[in-house]
Amino acid sequence: MPSPPPLAAPLPRAFFARDPRRVARDLLGKVLVHRHRGVTRAARIVETEAYLGERDQASHARFGPTRRAAVMFGPPGVAYVYLVYGMHHCMNVVTGEDGAASAVLLRAAEPLRGCLAVPRGPGKLCQALAIRRERHDGMDLCGPRLFVADGPPPAEPVRTSARIGVTYAGAWARRRLRWYLGGNPWVSGGKAAR
DNA sequence: GCCACGATAGTG
């Protein structure tokens, strides 16, 4: 008997080893999958933000390879998960070349399977898929536990805007480094941001 | 050691 085909396979590392802006755009419509103890949780990515590296004054990488931001300076295709405001976890995928410190923040997704919350906003996305810093920061996304699977090309139009919550970053805050699916109800930021 | 503050989210 042939074994059943996997429901979803991880995207190859080459997908992440590119400019974070391209990865941010191409992640729209892809499926984030978390498997743990036989439970699968999955959601379709509808909103992302690119962080361009050490020079990007909105990025955690702006302080150099500190303990928190260390994984951003490593190879692509790895999860960078951190804690904000002492209570919310946020997940990024590391992109670009090894050492470039670029990443893409996953901001919102459409629930597909096993979601514990509505994955609208980066904190809620992690809560929905049971992703947390202690467990997933530094995890390889080309493994079986936490990965991004391919999905059909989105029917919705791809739109861009300035990133959310980075007003401290001066001119970098005004750059259009946020990507989302226009009109999609799962996108965060309220009516104005959709 | 201290301290100010956050790539957020929920309430008023």
Next chain:
DNA sequence: ACTATCGTGGCG
């Protein structure tokens, strides 16, 4: 607009 809640980075 206010705040919960704690790790982080800057500075001394």
